[in-house]
Amino acid sequence: MGHGGDPVAHPLRRHMGNRWGFPDLGIGIGLRTVHYGEILGRKPEIDWFEVLSENYMDTGGRPVFVLDQVAERYPVALHGVSLGIGNTDPINLEHLTKLKALAERTRARWVSDHLCWTGILGRNSHDLLPMPYTDDALRHTIRRVKQVQEFLERPLVLENPSSYVEFAASTLSEWDFLKTLAEEADCGLLLDVNNVYVSSFNHGFDPNVYIDAIPADRVVQVHLAGHTNKGTHIVDTHSDHAIEAVWDLYRRALRRTGLVSTLYEWDESVPELDVVWTEALKARPIRDAVERELEPQEAVAR
Amino acid sequence: MSALPLPLDRMQRWMQAVVVNPGSAEAGVRSPEAQREVPAERIGDVILPSATLTPVERVGIYHGMYLLRMRDALAGDYPGLEHFLGDGGFLRLVNEYVQAHPSRSHTLNRLGDHLPGFVAGHATLPRREFCAELARLELAVTDVFDAPEAPPLGQDAIAAVPAEAWERARLRPIAAFRLLAFRYPVNAYLQSVRDEDHDHHPKPRLRSEWVAVFRRDYAVYRLELSKPAHDLLADLVRGERLGDAIAAALERPGRQRPSAEDLFRWFREWVSGGIFAEVRLE
Numbered sequence: 001m002g003h004g005g006d007p008v009a010h011p012l013r014r015h016m017g018n019r020w021g022f023p024d025l026g027i028g029i030g031l032r033t034v035h036y037g038e039i040l041g042r043k044p045e046i047d048w049f050e051v052l053s054e055n056y057m058d059t060g061g062r063p064v065f066v067l068d069q070v071a072e073r074y075p076v077a078l079h080g081v082s083l084g085i086g087n088t089d090p091i092n093l094e095h096l097t098k099l100k101a102l103a104e105r106t107r108a109r110w111v112s113d114h115l116c117w118t119g120i121l122g123r124n125s126h127d128l129l130p131m132p133y134t135d136d137a138l139r140h141t142i143r144r145v146k147q148v149q150e151f152l153e154r155p156l157v158l159e160n161p162s163s164y165v166e167f168a169a170s171t172l173s174e175w176d177f178l179k180t181l182a183e184e185a186d187c188g189l190l191l192d193v194n195n196v197y198v199s200s201f202n203h204g205f206d207p208n209v210y211i212d213a214i215p216a217d218r219v220v221q222v223h224l225a226g227h228t229n230k231g232t233h234i235v236d237t238h239s240d241h242a243i244e245a246v247w248d249l250y251r252r253a254l255r256r257t258g259l260v261s262t263l264y265e266w267d268e269s270v271p272e273l274d275v276v277w278t279e280a281l282k283a284r285p286i287r288d289a290v291e292r293e294l295e296p297q298e299a300v301a302r
Numbered sequence: 303m304s305a306l307p308l309p310l311d312r313m314q315r316w317m318q319a320v321v322v323n324p325g326s327a328e329a330g331v332r333s334p335e336a337q338r339e340v341p342a343e344r345i346g347d348v349i350l351p352s353a354t355l356t357p358v359e360r361v362g363i364y365h366g367m368y369l370l371r372m373r374d375a376l377a378g379d380y381p382g383l384e385h386f387l388g389d390g391g392f393l394r395l396v397n398e399y400v401q402a403h404p405s406r407s408h409t410l411n412r413l414g415d416h417l418p419g420f421v422a423g424h425a426t427l428p429r430r431e432f433c434a435e436l437a438r439l440e441l442a443v444t445d446v447f448d449a450p451e452a453p454p455l456g457q458d459a460i461a462a463v464p465a466e467a468w469e470r471a472r473l474r475p476i477a478a479f480r481l482l483a484f485r486y487p488v489n490a491y492l493q494s495v496r497d498e499d500h501d502h503h504p505k506p507r508l509r510s511e512w513v514a515v516f517r518r519d520y521a522v523y524r525l526e527l528s529k530p531a532h533d534l535l536a537d538l539v540r541g542e543r544l545g546d547a548i549a550a551a552l553e554r555p556g557r558q559r560p561s562a563e564d565l566f567r568w569f570r571e572w573v574s575g576g577i578f579a580e581v582r583l584e
Contacts, residue, residue, distance in 0.1 A: 054408050054409045054410075055409070055411070057408065057409060058407075058409050058411055058412065058448065059411065059448040060449055060450035060451050060477075060478075061446075061447045061448050061449065061451065061478070061517065061520060062447070062521075065451070065520050082408035082409070086310075087314070088310050088311035088314055092408065095408045098408075117314055119405075120314040120315055120318050121315065121318070123318065123322070123404045123405065123406060124404075124405045124406060124407060124408065125318065125321055125322065125364075125368055125405075126372075126375075126405060126410055127321070127364060127367060127368060127371065129314075129317060129318075129321070132310070132313060134310075136309070136310060137310050164360055164361075164363040164364060165349045165350075165357075165360040165361055165363075165364070166350045166352075166360075167305075167313070167348065167349065167350070168304075168305035168306065168346070168347055168348055168349065168350050169305040169306070169307070169308060169348070202352060203352065204352065204353060232354035232355055232359075233352070233354065233360075233363065235363070235367075
């Protein structure tokens with residue numbers, strides 16, 4: 001795998017942040033059922049939590065009871081897996097209505113989902129299925145992002161997915177697709193650097209080129225996670241520690257975006273809270289180093 | 303080889319047909335549903351090979367993950383049934399079930415809503431009646447877990463009812479409550495699975511059980527009842543007046559007839575369990 005050139009750090013990026021002024025929430029982790037008791041009981045010093053939207057939409061039981069308490073104490077962002085922004089079925093307004101209500105209930109800092117499709121003919125595969133990167137698919141997705149944003153009355157933040165296939169019909173790279181989508185639909189980006197790594201392995205592109213092409217001022221949040229290398233391909237399992245190459249991509253991304261809300265995902269074989277949090281905290285020295293790198297440039301720019 | 307010009311909706315119909323096919327990814331590619339959109343021999347014009355995988359193998363990653371995701375979701379709601387059928391048997395059931403009842407919701411939480419009925423109507427499942435009852439119990443647990451929260455009837459509300467008025471009182475249960483009757487010991491079986499007591503799983507032989515499933519302080523409880531207690535509680539949650547329900551209980555023959563001590567004990571247990579939400583007087 002080759003390496004692209006050094007990324008260009010915007011001298012004022014640390015203070016510019018993203019174009020909507022969404023705050024840098026620091027380092028967070030995903031809110032997971034197995035940690036509920038410890039989070040409520042011990043009230044750990046975690047900067048913020050990301051909440052899987054669909055897990056809290058149709059229940060009146062313990063999940064929302066826990067979520068209300070978490071949202072009372074910590075900043076929360078919603079992260080969905082079923083919006084299906086690339087679906088060719090009509091947008092599901094019932095889903096959007098519940099999503100909007102949940103965002104209001106939790107005072108969510110932002111609402112994110114994935115650049116993908118999830119099903120057709122009324123079915124939901126509950127997978128993040130890949131889009132072909134064609135102009136038609138781009139126009140289709142831009143239209144839908146605008147509709148969703150109008151309904152939610154807030155910018156939608158879209159995450160780059162891991163993918164396992166490439167379409168012969170694609171005429172754009174994923175990063176060009178994402179860049180144009182974000183700019184024309186005026187939406188935010190959730191840059192998952194592990195997904196960039198996974199897809200770069202599976203499709204044989206340079207992940208640095210991807211990171212360097214992303215419009216930095218639209219990046220609201222970064223995801224980190226572990227994956228499973230099957231030899232012939234990598235699966236985005238969120239089941240392990242992140243490998244060093246992923247942390248390198250994170251460092252590279254931060255040099256472009258400045259300090260940005262960072263979230264560690266662990267969804268399979270979820271270990272104890274301290275293990276997840278210790279892994280997430282590996283982001284801290286990288287954030288500190290990038291902050292130090294940016295400060296002199298900021299002074300020069302002044 | 304040239305890219306097949308495929309509109310987005312047709313590409314999605316094709317890929318979904320492949321991914322959800324109950325056989326292999328190869329079978330999915332060759333299925334009539336998929337071939338309506340893309341002839342099997344032209345898959346290379348839709349999906350590119352990677353350096354290590356063929357187009358079928360690549361789309362097969364999604365195919366393989368689909369069934370495992372459905373299995374994981376249903377195993378979370380039906381741990382007893384999964385244990386009874388074993389990994390292979392449960393996976394086969396899941397594969398058949400999601401063909402008949404695919405998820406049409408944004409959440410996987412309700413994927414298993416039709417499973418008890420599906421099991422009950424299954425032609426070849428071993429011990430089908432036992433499995434159907436076990437599934438019915440496990441669905442009740444899920445329903446109760448997700449039901450809306452409502453404050454239970456408090457001591458103050460009970461104390462406010464004049465003693466002479468109890469006869470005409472009607473009790474409304476909380477939303478997070480289900481009352482069930484079984485011909486097989488499915489609650490004991492589920493408990494043995496939860497306890498990981500693998501030496502003492504009850505046999506799937508006829509032995510009636512009556513169970514109240516309810517939630518208190520966001521925890522789900524399964525309370526085994528005697529038949530008389532079940533019948534009385536069933537009358538109450540149906541909206542019978544307390545006096546009429548008790549009179550009916552006292553008219554039952556022999557061992558089915560509760561004593562006054564039984565009635566007080568049950569009522570105390572049900573109220574302290576938070577089963578009732580409201581007492582109404584006429």
